[in-house]
Amino acid sequence: MRKERDYLGKLEIEGEVYYGIHTKRALMNFPSTGEKLDETFIWAYFMVKKACALLNTELGYLDERTGNAIVKACDEWEDLKKHVVVDPLSGGAGTSINMNVNEVIANRATEILGGKKGEYLVDPIDHVNLHQSTNDTFPTSAKIATIVKLRRLIDEVINLQEKIQEKEKEFYSIRKPGRTQLMDGPPIMLGQEFGAFADALARDRWRLYKVEERIRSVNIGGTAIGTGVGAPKDYILKIVEKVREVTKVKIAKAENLIDATQNWDVFAEVHGLLKSLAVNLYKISNDIRLLGSGPNTVIGELILPAVQAGSSIMPGKINPVVSEYVMQICHMVFGHDMILNHACALGNLELNQFAPLIVHLTLKSLTLLTNACRSLASYISKIKANNERCEEHLRRSVSNLTPLIKLFGYEAVSEAIKKANWDIKKAVEILSQEKNIPVEEILKVLNLKKMTGLGYSL
Template sequence: MRVEKDFIGEVEIPDDVYYGIHTYRALNNFPNTGEKLNNSFIWAFFMIKKAAAILNFELGYLNENEKNAIVQACDEWESLKNHIVVDPLSGGAGTSINMNINEVIANRATEILGGKKSEYIIDPLDQVNMHQSTNDVFPTAGKVAIIKELRELVENVIKLQDSIQVKEKEYIKIRKIGRTQLMDAVPILLGQEFGAWADTLSRDRWRLYKVEERIRSVNIGGTAIGTGIAAPKEYILKIVNKVREITKIGIAKAENLIDATQNLDVFSEVSGLLKSLAVNLVKISNDIRVLGSNAVNEIKLPKIQAGSSIMPGKVNPVIPEYVIQLSTSVISFDNLITYASSMGNLELNHLTPMIIHYTLKSIDFLKKATYSLKNYIELIQPNEEKCHENLVKSFTLVTPLIEIFGYNEVSESLKENNFDIEKTVKDLSKKRNFDFKEIMNKINSNRSAGLGYRLK
């Protein structure tokens, strides 16, 4: 064990950990919830510390050995990330997480310079955290991480959309009955149903791609409340460029650093668009469950695992159900993020850790959902026989006849003939002296539906 002290007192810390006294106290104050910091967030935080060290060296505030040690420690973030142990939902607007990272970098940098943990040849506050505050580093790291994760999510959405469009083209000649309120409606093509899913995803893809522009604006350099206190002007002007150079993420300095520090509405905006994707994934997944159910059976669901511990041979739509669970979680997270974003007071939002954590968790859930759904949809096969059977049995095929006979007359004839299509058509033809075959041709010509439909 090694001993560290602060103004509160001394504590013993295990020799093998890289964190220090601030982290130790946080671990005692904030029992672990089981939540884990997002990897991209940890990476972004380390890269901001690296950028700050390089800029502080260039401005003459660190010597070369100090800078090199901090930079090397930051580049080792992946091997050090297991020492970032403070709970994501800790209090203090993220201060404990910032100090956890500062201490880990400082102790590793101290080792690089030949010292031992807790000797702090590199100080976690005076050097690693130089010209920074939790209040500008934390939200900036969050935005950098969200942009990185959003790009990966958009790629997943593109791949899912592409897979659905392949099915759309394959199934474009398969006629079936369309349904509204789960009841037979009018004819549609199976490919058209898949095409509608693809188009809704194309909107999500575009929205999420464009929202990156809204989250690029960061408050790094604003320090505690956006006024830049305790940081030199040169640092404030240059730190955004240095972070952009290190992370390769196209961030920009906020026009008003005070606004960007206290107002987190952009996270609510991003979360709202993530919710929109989640809503569409739930709809698509539920459609797949219905179309593949025993009652409808118009698509053949993949047999990827046994569906029951008691019923032999049963197969369930487990992937759509998995996607629904992840997506409805995201919908719930959006409510949490929206409420938390509104809860800032004066110059800071104390719930920043929760807002960023659940935004990143939403993205992660959606990445997993879109990946799984893509692989599942690729294995779906049509049940053409059942599509045809359900189509020809549906009395709603007479819908095109309302153009000739009117809604009320067709309805009455259906009722009189016990909803038998052929008898209804014969009855209407006889009453109006129309040719039976001509009327049937009109019905058949409408079975393909899709007027105005554009095959991609």
């Protein structure tokens, strides 16, 4: 054990850990929720600290020996990340998380200079946090992490879209009844249904790609409230460029650092688009689940892959488990969006005190949706079409008679269907007899080309 002191007093710290007294107090104040800080966010935070140390050294505000030790410690972030232990939902607008990172870097840098943990040859505040505040390093790190994870998500959306488009081509010639309100509708091609899924994802792909422009604007250099108090002008002018150089992420200095510090609406915008993606993933997953339902007693037009046993008591049962997995993730994203909107709106004056919650939910939703897209893409690639069931359902669907409305009127066709007890062939025969039109002439009207855009007829 070692003892550390702050202005509140002394505390004992475990000898092997790299964090210090500020982190220890946070662990005492904020019992673990079981949630963990996103690893990409931790990486981004260490890289922001590295950039600050590099610039402060170049400008002469840190001596070279201290600055180099900080930079080297930051580069060891993968080994040190396990010591960033403050709960993501800690209070203080992220101060405890910032201090946790500062202390870990300071203690490791102290070791690099030949000292021991707790000696602080490199100080967490005076050196690692020089010319910084939680209020500019935390949101800047969050935006960098969001951009990195957003790109990963876009890659998975693209992959999912491509897998669905492959099925669109594979199922292009398979005709089946469409459904509205889960009831029989006019004919559609199974490939057309998958084509619609792909087009929905194309919109998500474009929206997510464009929103990166909004998240690039950062407030690093603004320090506490965006005025740059405590930071020299030459540092403020150059810090964004240095962070961009270190992280290889295209960020830009916000036009108004005060606005970028106090207003977090961009996270509401980003998460709103994540919610839109979740809406489409939910719809696609549920439709696949419905089309594969039964499979012998309900729709069964898709043959869903057997990825695991479906029951501990019903032999041979296969469940749409991946669809259900994705839908549960989407429910979580829907919930995150509501919470995040409130958190963004409830910031007070110059700062949003709920920054940790906003960042945590944004990054968590990005992770969840990335995983969901990857899993769903693999699942969809294994789906097969049940051609026979599609044809059987098509033959029995009374909605195939929709084009006859132009010939006989809505009421006459409806009455014929009713008299035929919903048997298509009998309904056509009844209309032929009642209207004195040969069956062959009526069947010429019932051409799927006009209903589906493809050249098939009944």
